[in-house]
Amino acid sequence: MGDEECEMRVFKLDKDCELRFEIENNNETVVLEVKAGLAEIFGTELVKGKPYHFTTGAKIAVFTYHGCTIELKGRKNISYISKETPMMTYLNCHACLDKLREKAELEAGGGRGPVTMVVGPADVGKSTVCRILLNYAARCGRRPVFVDLDISQGSISVPGTMGAILVERPASLEEGGFSQQAPLVFNVGSIKMQSNLPLCNIITSRLAEVVQERLHSNKKACASGIIVNTAGWIKGDGYKHLCHAAQAFEVDVVLVLDQERLYNELVRDLPKFVRVLLLPKSGGVVEQNQSSRQETRDKRVREYFYGVSNPKGVGGAILHPHSFDVKWSDLKIFKIGAPSLPDSCMPLGMKAEDNMTKLVAVQPGPNLLHHLLAVSFASSAEEDVINSNVAGFICVTAVDTDKQTLTILSPQPRPLPATVLILCDIQFMDNN
Numbered sequence: 001m002g003d004e005e006c007e008m009r010v011f012k013l014d015k016d017c018e019l020r021f022e023i024e025n026n027n028e029t030v031v032l033e034v035k036a037g038l039a040e041i042f043g044t045e046l047v048k049g050k051p052y053h054f055t056t057g058a059k060i061a062v063f064t065y066h067g068c069t070i071e072l073k074g075r076k077n078i079s080y081i082s083k084e085t086p087m088m089t090y091l092n093c094h095a096c097l098d099k100l101r102e103k104a105e106l107e108a109g110g111g112r113g114p115v116t117m118v119v120g121p122a123d124v125g126k127s128t129v130c131r132i133l134l135n136y137a138a139r140c141g142r143r144p145v146f147v148d149l150d151i152s153q154g155s156i157s158v159p160g161t162m163g164a165i166l167v168e169r170p171a172s173l174e175e176g177g178f179s180q181q182a183p184l185v186f187n188v189g190s191i192k193m194q195s196n197l198p199l200c201n202i203i204t205s206r207l208a209e210v211v212q213e214r215l216h217s218n219k220k221a222c223a224s225g226i227i228v229n230t231a232g233w234i235k236g237d238g239y240k241h242l243c244h245a246a247q248a249f250e251v252d253v254v255l256v257l258d259q260e261r262l263y264n265e266l267v268r269d270l271p272k273f274v275r276v277l278l279l280p281k282s283g284g285v286v287e288q289n290q291s292s293r294q295e296t297r298d299k300r301v302r303e304y305f306y307g308v309s310n311p312k313g314v315g316g317a318i319l320h321p322h323s324f325d326v327k328w329s330d331l332k333i334f335k336i337g338a339p340s341l342p343d344s345c346m347p348l349g350m351k352a353e354d355n356m357t358k359l360v361a362v363q364p365g366p367n368l369l370h371h372l373l374a375v376s377f378a379s380s381a382e383e384d385v386i387n388s389n390v391a392g393f394i395c396v397t398a399v400d401t402d403k404q405t406l407t408i409l410s411p412q413p414r415p416l417p418a419t420v421l422i423l424c425d426i427q428f429m430d431n432n
Helices: 087-106 126-139 193-216 219-224 237-248 260-269 290-306 352-357
Strands: 007-013 017-022 029-037 052-055 059-064 068-074 078-082 115-119 145-148 161-166 184-187 226-229 253-257 275-279 322-327 332-336 359-361 371-376 390-400 405-410 420-427
Touching: 007 017, 007 078, 029 059, 087 126, 087 219, 087 275, 115 126, 115 237, 126 226, 126 253, 145 193, 161 193, 184 193, 184 390, 193 219, 193 237, 193 352, 237 260, 253 260, 260 275, 290 390, 390 420
Parallel strands: 115 226, 115 253, 145 226, 253 275, 332 420
Antiparallel strands: 007 068, 017 059, 017 078, 029 052, 029 068, 145 161, 161 184, 322 405, 332 359, 371 390, 371 420, 390 405
């Protein structure tokens, strides 16, 4: 970045104000530094005098409860100060949830903390609200579980998955999120819930079951509760899935962002003991178009294999994946979902949707090129593959039909931890 293209700006924020900026152009970097006062980004506190680097695609909101001075260095970018921010509303939500956690801690034998589900259409900031609430909880010494049911982006693993992680410390700005140690991940294999709703419902129920089991053995996490992020599909079958998820996780609180109709439907349909609250979305939320969504997904898969790469070598976890060949004969590859048949053609007692969760063998070949494959913990095809979580993902980077081998990109060296692989719709072009 040449000096002539670089500029430095200083912003003075009054209390309860927010500095918002976006980095739209390629290969741009903006360096942010708090010079005075206290500030945070989505609930993560900023260290005074420490430079934070942000690159292309970043959409950042720096909030201060007390007032602060911030310096931004970089090319010209969209940046402005807003006095209209819902952060006080989100803080009040956190305070109410924390009272419920305190109450759970005082229960004899240890009680269960609040299970909170954040819902709303696409592009209203559901993931950001989850992040803020999780960060505030972690800063108070809580250990909440974060559950992500939004398969379109994949904030816990790659897109096309549902997962859960125990949040023990606030999200790192350098590494782009919460610590990814020991995530619990289930593979859907598609970024569209509509493509296989029966499978999504089964996995949602199974994920809820496993998370509840793990909470039973961890008193602190149990009292800290769960925060559930959901997909932006809120009409028709998408709404039914939200109700299914609320039932599966035994939700106590539902936060509805910017959608009065959805709020009223949930008040009508959920049990009376569930508190449903309507919250405003932030004015800084940016709508994503199809291409920017795809870029975000590609970046997420790249980070899964190569880690988060920050400019100037500041922060981030650089990973070094392995590439090796495996024989077709050593693998058992399946996909979930057989072609649908009309009910009249189905065997007695079976429904058409049963086919959507059927395991179908896949013959290795050029059809696998650039596809992600989930490595299942199921030891054999006869085991319940759908209800098994996954060890991780590999990507097919080359296919040799003569030698009958696949060249794969893997986070860990050979051999693969399991041989039952599930084909995903998600593709990744490895340009490294």
